[in-house]
Amino acid sequence: MEERKKRTLEGEALWSHALKLLGNRAHSTGELREKLRRRAARVAEVDDVLARLKDHGYLNDQRFAENFAASRLANDRFGKTRVIQDLRQRRVAPALAERAAREVYRDVNEEALIEEVIRRKYRLAPREGLFREDKDLASAYRRLLHAGFRTGDIVRVLKRFAKNPDLLDTWEPPEEATDD
Numbered sequence: 001m002e003e004r005k006k007r008t009l010e011g012e013a014l015w016s017h018a019l020k021l022l023g024n025r026a027h028s029t030g031e032l033r034e035k036l037r038r039r040a041a042r043v044a045e046v047d048d049v050l051a052r053l054k055d056h057g058y059l060n061d062q063r064f065a066e067n068f069a070a071s072r073l074a075n076d077r078f079g080k081t082r083v084i085q086d087l088r089q090r091r092v093a094p095a096l097a098e099r100a101a102r103e104v105y106r107d108v109n110e111e112a113l114i115e116e117v118i119r120r121k122y123r124l125a126p127r128e129g130l131f132r133e134d135k136d137l138a139s140a141y142r143r144l145l146h147a148g149f150r151t152g153d154i155v156r157v158l159k160r161f162a163k164n165p166d167l168l169d170t171w172e173p174p175e176e177a178t179d180d
Contacts (some may be wrong), residue, residue: 012040018049028064029054030091057123065092065100073104077117080105082148114149114157131162 007018018036021027024090029050036046053059065087072083080101085170087097118140122130131137137158 009039010045013048014040015052018053022053022058026064026067027059028087028090028092029059029061030093032059034091057150061092061096062100065096066104068092069101069104073108077113077120077147079110079113079144079148079150079152079153080108085148090175095130104118110149110159114144114153115160116146117147118157118161131158137162 014036015037018032021032021035032053033046033050036049037043040046050059068087068090069083072078072086078086083101083104085095087100088094092100120129121140121143131140140158140161141154144157145151
C-alpha cells in the first residue's frame with residue numbers, strides 16, 4: 001500500500017485545516033499546535049493561527065479542560081487522577097489540568113463513585129460472592145487504580161464488598177506502575 005503524502009499548508013489553508021480539526025472535536029492548544037506543525041509549510045504561521053483561533057473564541061484551554069473533565073466524570077466515571085493524567089496527555093498545562101479537575105470534582109464523593117463503578121461492573125454477581133479470592137480483589141483494585149482512584153479510597157470501598165474485609169487490613173495491593 002502506498003503511503004499518502006500530506007501536502008504542506010500555509011496561510012488560509014492552514015487556518016481552514018485548524019477549523020476542520022476543531023470541527024471534528026475539541027483540542028487543547030498544545031494538541032492543535034502539534035497537529036498544525038506537522039502540516040504547516042512555515043512553522044512560524046502556526047502561532048499566528050493559534051492566536052487568531054483564541055481571538056475568535058474557538059480555542060480556550062480552560063474551557064477545554066473543564067468540559068473534558070466533566071465529560072470523563074459523567075460518561076466514563078473516572079477518578080480525578082485519571083482525568084488529570086488524560087488532560088496532560090492532551091497537552092494541557094499541568095497546573096490548568098489540576099485546577100480544572102479539582103473544580104469539576106469539588107462536590108464528588110470519590111468513594112461513592114468507586115462503589116457505583118463496582119456495582120455497575122459486577123451487577124450480575126451476587127454481592128456476597130464478589131471478592132472471595134485474593135486474585136479477584138487484586139483485579140478489582142487494579143481496575144479501579146487504572147480508572148484514576150486513590151489507593152486509600154479503593155481499599156476502604158473494597159472492604160465493604162470483600163468476603164473477608166479483615167483481609168484488607170493486612171493486604172498488600174499489587175505494585176503500582178511507576179513512571180521512571
